[in-house]
Amino acid sequence: MSETCIHVIDSHTEGEPTRVIVGGAPALGPGTMREKADRFAAEFDWVRSSVCNEPRGHDAMVGALICEAHEPDCCCGVIFFNNVGTLNMCIHGTIGLASVLVHQGKIGPGEHRIDTPVGVVVARVNEDRSVTVANVPSYRKAASVEVEVPGWGTVRGDIAWAGNWFFLIGGQGPEVCHANLGALTDFTWAVRQALVGQGITGDNGMEIDHVESFGPPADPAIADSRNFVMCPGKAYDRSPCGTGTSAKLACLHADGKLAPGEPWRQAGILDTVFTGTYQLLPDGKVLPKVTGRAWITGEARYSFDPADPFRHGIPSSL
Secondary structure (H helix, E strand, O other): OOOOOEEEEEEEEOOEEEEEEEEOOOOOOOOOHHHHHHHHHHHOHHHHHHHHOOOOOOOOOOEEEEEOOOOOOOOEEEEEEOOOOEEOOOHHHHHHHHHHHHHOOOOOOEEEEEEEOOEEEEEEEOOOOOEEEEOOOEEEEEEEEEEEEOOOEEEEEEEEEOOOEEEEEEOOOOOOOHHHHHHHHHHHHHHHHHHHHOOOOOHHHOOOOEEEEEEOOOOOOOOOEEEEEEOOOOOEOOOOOHHHHHHHHHHHHHOOOOOOOOOEEEEOOOOOEEEEEEEEOOOOOEEEEEEEOEEEEEEEEEOOOOOOOOOOOOOOOO
């Protein structure tokens, strides 16, 4: 593909950015969204780096490439990515994507099926412009798994799938508050490295690439819990993390602490809130539904000067 102008629309979902490619994207050909995501990673990684990395982006940037859906009755397909690679799923990004499609006049209030590499999710645009995403079926794989973390000792956490693999930690490590961003980053990154080093994985050997630490909310009147989520590119999630909230719902169900349909208000490190509920599925898994808000922040067209050494972005140091 020859380099061309890439058109993007930016938003943030409860503080976490999403950069949606709405024009100039490469054609990924036929196949499932998983196949398209693999093709995107193998052949067009320069697009990811151009959009998410400096000088146009930053470590916390999450991108979304709109694609033709493979599954029927979907309004679109999407591939999510960040500063180091593609992502399996992203709920804050789905909320941002839906808000961009509303901004463009392509969808309105109601339910819209969106094809992703891990399956179809349903985004409902509410009358107040919030978006509720029905995620993929989620479950806890294991509870109170021990990992030895240098400098921190034995850390225990639950392993759960919710479109991404999570290691969920409660009551250990630094206090979950904005003042402890540096310490929380060091702690959760050390946990992730220890999980890899000790061969602790999700199903089929999949890497647990998100680590989530929980503490009490700043204000119990508006939230039930506050989290800090370390993402694959060593940037923390500014939102309460939609797939992380889904993983939390799966664990709460497994522990008998939250009934189907009962709301869970999950605050993030910025004290913005996602509201989650779940439906119990016949196989014992849960179908999480996560509601949040996104705001459009800007629009740009990126050009690619062959003489520019950083036209494809500055690679992450990771």
